[in-house]
Amino acid sequence: AYAVDSTNDGKRDIWKNWPDVIGSIANYLVQHGWISGNPIVPPATLGSQWGGETPANTLTPEETVASLRRQGVVFSTKLSGDAKSQLITLMGDHGEEVWVAFHNFFVITRYNHSVMYALAVHQVGQKIAEEVKRGES
Structure with missing residues (x-):
């Protein structure tokens, strides 16, 4: 549900493709309300x-x-x-x-x-x- 194909190779590979891993993590955070640029925990x-x-x-x-x-x-x-x-x-x-x-x-x-x-x-x-x-x- 959160995996994305960041390299546009037609596959969502969260095991061997680092751009897909990072993109999928970012997608998960965004889908859960992440606000880009906002602070986290000072x-x-x-x-x-x-x-x-x-x-x-x-x-x-x-x-x-x-x-x-x-x-x-x-x-x-x-x-x-x-x-x-x-x-x-x-x-x-x-x-x-x-x-x-x-x-x-x-x-x-x-x-x-x-x-x-x-x-x-x-x-x-x-x-x-x-x-x-x-x-x-």
Whole structure:
């Protein structure tokens, strides 16, 4: 349902044809609501206004950019204040890491319903993009 023939060779080969693999992944994301160019999950910090425990991770955004900022969450985005968002936390090498997940993050979780998986996919994608950019310069 999501496989595409990116090379126009008449076959949708997601096992041996890398352009078909990448095109099929992109098609899956688009079919599930991916918004090209929108942010995914920037790192955040909990400012002095933050009170209490961090919430349990969820697979749906229950906050907005503005509501998180009012609660003292510090993060960078160009999204509007009414954009849906959700604070997520994971344990990293140096303790608890805090992130703000936006719409595209939750699109990733449509494939695998795990916050950790979606964050790993995002981080691997960022590293690949950095290497591609480095190779172009």
